[in-house]
Amino acid sequence: MKEEELNCRKICExxxxxxxxxxxxxxxxxxxxxxxxxxxxxxxxxxLSTVQEDLRAALKLATDGVLPSIRTWEQVRNRLGIRSNSHxxxxxxxxxxxxxxxxxxxxxxxxxxTVFVWRFGRFGGAPAEEESVSVGEVMEEEETSPVISESxxxxxxxxxxxxxxxxxxxxxxxxxxEMSAFSDLIAVCVVDRAVEVKQEGEHVPYYMTxxxxxxxxxxxxxxxxxxxxxxxxxxxxxxxxxxxxxxxxPGERYLLFLIESPAGxxxxxxPCGRYLIWKDKVYSMNFIxxxxxxxxIELNYYGVDFDTITGRITDIVDSIQLIFTTRREPRMPTxxxxxxxxxxxxxxxxxxxxxxxxxxxxxxxxHELLPDGITVSIRPAEFDAEPETEYESTLIIIVAQDIPxxxxxxxxxxxxxxxxxxxxxxxxxxxxxx
Amino acid sequence: MTDKSENWQxxxxxxxxVLFRQYEKLVFKTAFLITGNRDTxxxxxxxxxxxxxxSRHTYDPNKGKLTTWLYRITVNQCLRKKSAKLPTxxxxxxxxxxxxxxxxxxxxxxVLITKTExxxxxxxxxxxxxxxxxxxVLRYFNDLSYREIAGALEIPLGTVKSRLNxxxxxxxxxxxxxxxxx
Numbered sequence: 286m287k288e289e290e291l292n293c294r295k296i297c298e299x300x301x302x303x304x305x306x307x308x309x310x311x312x313x314x315x316x317x318x319x320x321x322x323x324x325x326x327x328x329x330x331x332x333l334s335t336v337q338e339d340l341r342a343a344l345k346l347a348t349d350g351v352l353p354s355i356r357t358w359e360q361v362r363n364r365l366g367i368r369s370n371s372h373x374x375x376x377x378x379x380x381x382x383x384x385x386x387x388x389x390x391x392x393x394x395x396x397x398x399t400v401f402v403w404r405f406g407r408f409g410g411a412p413a414e415e416e417s418v419s420v421g422e423v424m425e426e427e428e429t430s431p432v433i434s435e436s437x438x439x440x441x442x443x444x445x446x447x448x449x450x451x452x453x454x455x456x457x458x459x460x461x462x463e464m465s466a467f468s469d470l471i472a473v474c475v476v477d478r479a480v481e482v483k484q485e486g487e488h489v490p491y492y493m494t495x496x497x498x499x500x501x502x503x504x505x506x507x508x509x510x511x512x513x514x515x516x517x518x519x520x521x522x523x524x525x526x527x528x529x530x531x532x533x534x535p536g537e538r539y540l541l542f543l544i545e546s547p548a549g550x551x552x553x554x555x556p557c558g559r560y561l562i563w564k565d566k567v568y569s570m571n572f573i574x575x576x577x578x579x580x581x582i583e584l585n586y587y588g589v590d591f592d593t594i595t596g597r598i599t600d601i602v603d604s605i606q607l608i609f610t611t612r613r614e615p616r617m618p619t620x621x622x623x624x625x626x627x628x629x630x631x632x633x634x635x636x637x638x639x640x641x642x643x644x645x646x647x648x649x650x651x652h653e654l655l656p657d658g659i660t661v662s663i664r665p666a667e668f669d670a671e672p673e674t675e676y677e678s679t680l681i682i683i684v685a686q687d688i689p690x691x692x693x694x695x696x697x698x699x700x701x702x703x704x705x706x707x708x709x710x711x712x713x714x715x716x717x718x719x
Numbered sequence: 720m721t722d723k724s725e726n727w728q729x730x731x732x733x734x735x736x737v738l739f740r741q742y743e744k745l746v747f748k749t750a751f752l753i754t755g756n757r758d759t760x761x762x763x764x765x766x767x768x769x770x771x772x773x774s775r776h777t778y779d780p781n782k783g784k785l786t787t788w789l790y791r792i793t794v795n796q797c798l799r800k801k802s803a804k805l806p807t808x809x810x811x812x813x814x815x816x817x818x819x820x821x822x823x824x825x826x827x828x829x830v831l832i833t834k835t836e837x838x839x840x841x842x843x844x845x846x847x848x849x850x851x852x853x854x855x856v857l858r859y860f861n862d863l864s865y866r867e868i869a870g871a872l873e874i875p876l877g878t879v880k881s882r883l884n885x886x887x888x889x890x891x892x893x894x895x896x897x898x899x900x901x
Contacts, residue, residue: 301884305858307865336891337859343840344752344860351757353747353764358739361768367732 292319296326300333354478356535461584464558465598466606466637467675469545470506473562473595474498476533477511492518496533498541504595505602512541512551538562540594565591606637607699607709609680623714626658627686632711634663634678634697642672644702651696658688659713661695670701682713690716728775735775739768745786745861746793752856753797755845763796770796783870790861790871794853836894843893851886858883 296319302308303316320327361367465471480495496514516532533539540560543551561568566588586594609620610633624630636646648666655661660683670676682695693715698708726734746767750760770792771778778788844852857863857871865879872879 298884301887302865302880305865305883307880332891333887336887336894339836339840340844340855340859340887340890343837343844344856346837347841348748348751348860351748351751353743354761357743357747357761357764358736361739361765361772362732362736364765364769365772367735367772 293323293326296320296323297329300326300330301337304330304334304337349483352481354535356478461594461597462601462606463608463610464542464584465505465601466608466639467544467635468505468542468558470509470512470541470543470551471504471598471602472498472500472506472512472541472543473502473504474500474512474539474541476535476537476539478535479531479533494518494531498539501538502595504598506543512543532559540567540591560586560594562591567591567594602639603641604639605641605699605701605704605707606639607697607707608635608637609633609697609709609711610635620710621712621714623716624684625716626684626688626690626718628684630680630682630684632680632682634680636670636676636678636699638670638672638674638676638701640672641701641704642670642674644670644704646670646676646702647700648678649698649700651698654694654696656688656693658685659683659693659695663697680711682711684713684715686718688715727772728778730775735772738771742786742789743768746789749790749793749856749861750797752844752860753794753849753853759797763793766796767792784867787863787867787871790857790863791873794857794872797853798849839894840890843890846893847886847889851882851889854879854882855886855890 296316299308299312299316303313308316320330475498477497477499480497482493482495484493494516496516498512498514500508500510500512514532538561540562542558544558545551559570561570567586567590568588569585622630634648646668648663650661650663652661661680663678663680665678668676668678680695680697691714693713695711695713696708697711698706700706727738743764747760747764750763750767751757754760754763767789771789778785844855847855853872854868857868858865863871865876865883868874868879869876
């Protein structure tokens with residue numbers, strides 16, 4: 286019995302090598318002879334075989350798409366004092382003709398705090414494809430002539446498709462106040478590296494690029510240390526969607542406005558959530574097309590002083606902001622509206638408390654100032670508010686059928702207990718009923 | 720390509736860049752698995768190629784494959800970095816390791832390993848000491864034969880066998896323990 290155990294132990298020690306084909310002919314014959322009469326060792330062989338296969342799969346999966354920084358060669362070269370003798374990948378990208386071609390493309394951008402999105406368990410067992418949908422925002426770029434002529438651009442400003450001059454129909458905020466007040470994270474950060482990630486799609490594999498950012502400064506929200514932006518396609522794989530159209534380039538500095546949804550995952554609100562910082566000036570990365578034409582909106586910056594912008598953002602973030610919106614996409618400004626008589630409107634009153642509070646907030650609509658034929662109610666009209674939080678109430682505006690066409694004003698007053706009070710107007714242009 | 724690659728030994732920097740491009744992913748991924756840390760792997764990648772360039776005259780193609788030489792430098796760099804930067808046993812740093820999710824496949828029977836098993840395996844890998852981990856990575860990620868591993872690490876063949884044996888058994892036991900506690 287003891288001898289048998291000893292034999293089993295010896296055989297078991299050889300099993301990994303047996304599975305790896307690393308035993309001698311003699312050992313192989315002995316092992317197989319033993320296995321034929323020993324169910325325990327056969328079971329052990331099966332377990333070890335599974336561990337080996339699982340380990341192979343796990344190691345492969347752990348490194349799928351994990352790539353070194355595209356700047357490593359440059360760093361090695363610099364350390365060794367080797368002069369550049371060929372175009373780096375970055376230079377190739379910049380000089381690529383296709384890079385500058387405006388192509389009709391649709392892409393999904395997912396922004397995620399790295400810490401959260403790539404961790405197990407965060408999304409439970411949800412398939413990755415569903416995650417993409419839940420945190421992504423579809424943006425369309427159209428083949429359109431740049432709106433800024435060559436003469437207007439700074440000669441040394443990096444340009445690329447998706448950058449200055451490109452048009453997007455994607456929804457965006459109307460002004461810095463709205464965007465700052467209703468972003469969950471506003472960060473100044475530098476593109477640290479791009480990582481190509483190969484994903485197994487249902488039918489064919491697809492590629493994504495993970496742009497990793499080092500956070501330099503947080504203007505609003507919690508410091509995550511690093512932010513990752515996901516883009517379909519890979520600069521390394523030709524034809525993989527955005528292969529020649531990188532959103533960012535390593536080393537660039539950006540001002541990013543991010544909205545959190547779901548918790549721990551961020552996306553940026555359309556084209557106006559991404560600003561290039563170049564030599565202490567801030568540049569829009571897209572011009573925004575709404576309602577069939579360009580709007581000279583406040584968010585289209587072209588070389589605005591960085592300190593000025595960040596100063597304004599800080600002021601906005603610190604203060605109370607009341608903003609009216611509709612929930613339709615594209616989101617329309619609702620401070621000024623035009624409707625026929627007989628309409629009932631749901632308008633969302635969004636209040637951002639900034640660094641103020643806690644305290645009770647009360648909304649008041651001065652009904653005496655309202656004309657006959659317009660009734661307004663708001664729900665909830667009173668609530669307890671915490672600092673750095675956004676609250677949504679609904680304004681229901683009912684316009685009678687027989688109200689004379691004209692311009693009417695609705696004033697919503699708010700009183701923030703112990704902090705202050707303010708008001709905001711809605712301008713309503715009423716036309717003849719349809 | 721082969722001729723050009725060989726010129727790096729004579730100081731041809733273009734050929735050296737070709738060599739770098741050819742092997743950077745392999746070296747980086749190996750270092751990433753051994754160290755479990757992207758930044759450390761990034762540092763190791765730099766160090767490996769700085770070292771390759773500086774000691775380019777010492778490599779003799781007649782004595783062994785280039786990859787074996789590269790693996791030797793890589794593992795040495797990783798062990799040096801790991802011991803310099805990290806305590807002896809380091810829990811898997813998920814923030815750094817950034818484990819990709821297992822994808823759902825169209826056929827459930829195609830799934831070889833579940834997400835939990837995968838996570839547990841990699842965590843367990845990280846509890847092994849560097850020497851066992853290096854051997855497991857070279858065998859089951861880089862697909863080196865036992866003899867090649869022995870050559871790369873400059874250890875006897877018997878040591879490769881015993882480290883693989885011990886490593887796999889430790890993984891097996893940890894996995895069993897995990898299953899039992901789950």
